[in-house]
Structures are given as C-alpha cells and as structure tokens.
Amino acid sequence: xxxxxxxxxxxxxxxxxxxxxxxxxxxxxxxxxxxxxxxxxxxxxxxxxxxxxxxxxxxxxxxxxxxxxxxxxxxxxxxxxxxxxxxxxxxxxxxxxxxxxxxxxxxxxxxxxxxxxxxxxxxxxxxxxxxxxxxxxxxxxxxxxxxxxxxxxxxxxxxxxxxxxxxxxxxxxxxxxxxxxxxxxxxxxxxxxxxxxxxxxxxxxxxxxxxxxxxxxxxxxxxxxxxxxxxxxxxxxxxxxxxxxxxxxxxxxxxxxxxxxxxxxxxxxxxxxxxxxxxxxxxxxxxxxxxxxxxxxxxxxxxxxxxxxxxxxxxxxxxxxxxxxxxxxxxxxxxxxxx
Numbered sequence: 620x621x622x623x624x625x626x627x628x629x630x631x632x633x634x635x636x637x638x639x640x641x642x643x644x645x646x647x648x649x650x651x652x653x654x655x656x657x658x659x660x661x662x663x664x665x666x667x668x669x670x671x672x673x674x675x676x677x678x679x680x681x682x683x684x685x686x687x688x689x690x691x692x693x694x695x696x697x698x699x700x701x702x703x704x705x706x707x708x709x710x711x712x713x714x715x716x717x718x719x720x721x722x723x724x725x726x727x728x729x730x731x732x733x734x735x736x737x738x739x740x741x742x743x744x745x746x747x748x749x750x751x752x753x754x755x756x757x758x759x760x761x762x763x764x765x766x767x768x769x770x771x772x773x774x775x776x777x778x779x780x781x782x783x784x785x786x787x788x789x790x791x792x793x794x795x796x797x798x799x800x801x802x803x804x805x806x807x808x809x810x811x812x813x814x815x816x817x818x819x820x821x822x823x824x825x826x827x828x829x830x831x832x833x834x835x836x837x838x839x840x841x842x843x844x845x846x847x848x849x850x851x852x853x854x855x856x857x858x859x860x861x862x863x864x865x866x867x868x869x870x871x872x873x874x875x876x877x878x879x880x881x882x883x884x885x886x887x888x889x890x891x892x893x894x895x896x897x898x899x900x901x902x903x904x905x906x907x908x909x910x911x912x913x914x915x916x917x918x919x920x921x922x923x924x925x926x927x928x929x930x931x932x933x934x935x936x937x938x939x940x941x942x943x944x945x946x947x948x949x950x951x952x953x954x955x956x957x958x
Contacts, residue, residue, distance in 0.1 A: 643839060643860055647746045647775050650713045652683055653921055654839070655855040657846075657913045658715055658863040660686040663694075664725045665869060667882070668902060671697065673868055674704045676906045680894075682914065683712050686863045689739035689748075690719025690731060702743065709744050715863075716745035718779060721844075724754035733763065740770045749807060752779040757791045764795050777805040777841060785814050785823040792827055796834040806831055807841035807861075810850075817850065821857045821952025828858025848877045848916055852930065853949050855920060867909040868902075874912050877936055 643654045659682060661673050670691060677685050685708060695701045708714060716739065723731035736751045750767035752760045760781050768776045778795045782788030792806050806827070813823040824842065831838035839860045845851055846864025854862070866872070870879040873888045880888070885895065885905050894907025923932040930946050937945070 643837075645839065647713060648773070650683075650746060652713060654860040655851065655917060655920055655924070656684065656861050657851070657917050658684045658686045658861065659867050659910065659913070660717070660863040660865045661691070661868075662688050662717075662722060662865050663691045664722055665865070668868055670695065670701060671704060672902070673906070674701075674708060676868075676903065677910065678704075678708050678712070680907060680910050681711075682910050684715065685712055686715040686717055687743070688717045688719050688722050689736055689743065690722035690728075692716075692743055693719065693735050693739050706744055709746065713747070714743075714745045715777075716740065716743045716748040717863075718749040718752050720752040720754055720779070733766065736767075737770060740767075745771075745774055747775040747777055747805070750776055750778045752781060754809075755781055755783065755812075757781045757783070757787060761791060761795060764798065768799070775805055777807050779807045779843070781809070782812055785812070785819060788812050789823065789826050789830060793830045793834070796831050796838060800834050804835055804837045805839050805841065807843050809843045810845040813842070817853060817948050818952045820850070821853055821949060824854050824859050825857040825953045832858075847879075848872070849945065851917075852920055852933070853945065853952070855924065856929070856949055857953055867913060868906050871905055872909050872912045874916075875936065877933075 645652055645654065659677055661670050663670070670687065674685065674687070687705065692698060692701055705714060719731060719736060719739070733751050740748050748771060750760065751763040757780070760779055764778050768778075778799075780788060780792040780795060782791045788808055792808060796806060808827065810820070813820040824840065828838070828840050831840060840858060841861040841863070842854055842859045844864055845854065845862045846866030851862050866879060870882055871885045871888070872878070873880055874890065875888070882905060883901070885901070885908060890908055892908055892911050894911055895904055898904045898907045919932055930942055930949070933942055933945070
C-alpha cells in the first residue's frame with residue numbers, strides 16, 4: 620500500500636474489489652477524503668438557485684467537499700461575497716475550482732480564456748483546481764496542462780482531458796499522465812465523452828484507469844458530470860475514484876429506486892430523513908435530502924469496496940434480475956476494456 624506525499628497531497632492506494640475497483644484515501648492540504656467520492660458541483664448552467672445559497676447549504680449540512688466554477692465566480696455580480704463564502708467553507712471542507720470551460724461552452728462565450736481562468740485560480744482559495752480546457756478540444760487541454768499546473772504549486776492541479784471518441788479520450792489522458800509520471804496523480808474526463816452506452820463507458824473508464832496505473836500507480840481518475848448513483852457504482856468498480864454533478868440541486872433523488880425525479884416530487888417519495896422532516900422550505904428540503912443521500916450512498920459504496928464486495932450492496936433497491944444484469948454489464952465492460 621504505497622503512499623505519495625508532496626505538494627500538499629498524500630495518497631494511499633489499495634487494489635481491492637470483486638471487479639477492478641481501487642480504494643484510495645486522499646489528503647489535500649491536510650484534508651482527508653476517501654474514494655469513491657462525490658463532489659457536489661455548483662454551476663450557473665440550468666440552475667434555479669444562485670451559488671451563494673447553495674454554498675451556504677453545503678456548509679450548513681457539513682458536506683466535506685464542494686466544486687465551483689471559475690467562470691461563475693469571475694462573472695458573479697456579488698463576487699466579493701461569494702469569495703467570502705468560499706473562504707469560510709474552505710476552513711473545514713475541501714474546495715475544488717473547476718476550469719469554467721463547461722459554462723463558457725454552454726453560453727457560447729468565446730471571450731473566456733486562459734487569462735480570466737488564471738485570475739480565478741489565483742483568487743479563489745481552492746485546495747484543488749482543474750486545468751484550463753475547452754469542451755471537446757483535446758489539443759487545448761494537452762497544451763494548457765503545463766501552464767495550468769504551474770499556477771498554484773501549493774494546490775493539486777487536476778488535468779482535464781478531452782477526445783472526440785472514447786479511444787481518443789484514452790490517448791489524450793495517457794499522454795498527459797506520461798508527461799507528469801510520478802508527480803501528477805489527478806486526471807479528469809467528461810462522462811459524456813466516455814461513450815454512448817453504459818458498457819462502452821465502463822470499458823473506457825477501465826482502460827483509462829489501467830493506462831493511468833501503468834504510468835503512475837497512484838493516479839486518481841475523476842469522472843465529470845456523473846451524478847447517477849448506478850453509473851457511479853459501475854464506474855467505481857471499473858476504476859473511477861471521484862465524481863461530480865449538479866443533480867443534487869436540480870432534481871430529487873428517490874433513495875429507494877435510485878432514480879432522479881422532478882424537483883417538486885419530493886413529497887411523493889415519503890422520505891423521513893432529517894432534511895425532509897425538519898428543514899424549512901422546499902429548496903432546503905430538496906438540497907438537504909439529496910446531499911444526505913449522496914453521503915450515505917457513497918459511504919455504502921466505499922464500505923462495500925473495502926470488503927471486496929460487488930453489486931450485492933444494492934440488494935433491496937433492485938430485484939435479483941436487475942442486479943444480475945448490472946453485474947453482467949460491469950463484467951462485459953471490464954472484459955471489453957481489457958481486450
């Protein structure tokens with residue numbers, strides 16, 4: 620179980636699990652978290668709530684990690700207040716600064732560039748930050764990796780990779796991983812670029828992790844934009860370590876079926892968690908309910924991986940036939956990815 624330390628980052632690595640899962644304990648600037656880990660992501664895209672109240676909610680619930688967008692902080696009309704909230708959050712939680720490429724892409728904002736990104740990296744007190752990227756542009760991601768990495772030596776830089784096909788995505792990630800062999804354990808890829816089916820995505824993630832481990836046994840793989848509990852479990856067993864999404868404040872998760880429902884359907888599921896029974900206001904109940912779900916779910920997923928378990932931890936959520944099919948999908952994806 621080798622350790623890595625340096626640059627404010629320490630990683631403990633185990634190879635465990637019924638399939639090909641890895642269990643990692645990661646410490647960044649003295650803040651320890653275990654993987655598979657879920658980072659609640661805040662983005663202005665498709666948002667019905669502004670960033671400030673969302674940051675407050677995550678802090679009040681005590682969730683240990685949070686992801687915010689450099690683009691959103693840069694363009695915030697109340698930037699000083701937002702930075703104050705992020706400074707307060709960082710005192711106890713792990714703060715991840717995303718590149719802003721996703722928001723710039725959706726807003727078709729061609730003015731967003733490295734200069735604005737650099738300003739935010741040097742302004743937001745993040746423990747981890749993503750490298751500069753443009754959605755779908757592998758060349759820019761690769762070429763910006765060195766520039767991004769040198770901005771904040773005291774923080775962990777996560778290299779975002781892109782590819783116009785799953786194979787190109789694997790190649791892009793491998794090229795960056797080789798460049799930082801022995802010193803750059805964090806690689807991030809978009810969920811949507813991993814494939815068009817669950818089997819293809821599992822295969823891609825498995826191949827990615829195998830390539831990364833071949834280069835550096837302590838590499839961490841972050842799948843961006845994945846908030847599906849089922850997909851996160853399958854991808855974790857295939858080798859993914861970190862996930863993020865904005866589902867937690869956009870929709871309601873039914874803990875019994877693992878499905879996302881419309882935002883106003885919370886009262887239909889009859890949940891009796893602390894948030895649902897004591898929080899005041901619809902937004903507070905939905906956000907609290909979802910955050911509590913993700914915390915509990917990923918705790919169960921991690922525990923199951925630690926005991927070398929498989930998908931049987933989903934018993935009670937799905938019937939035996941469904942679990943068997945998920946097991947088949949996972950094995951097919953891992954086997955295909957090894958071919």
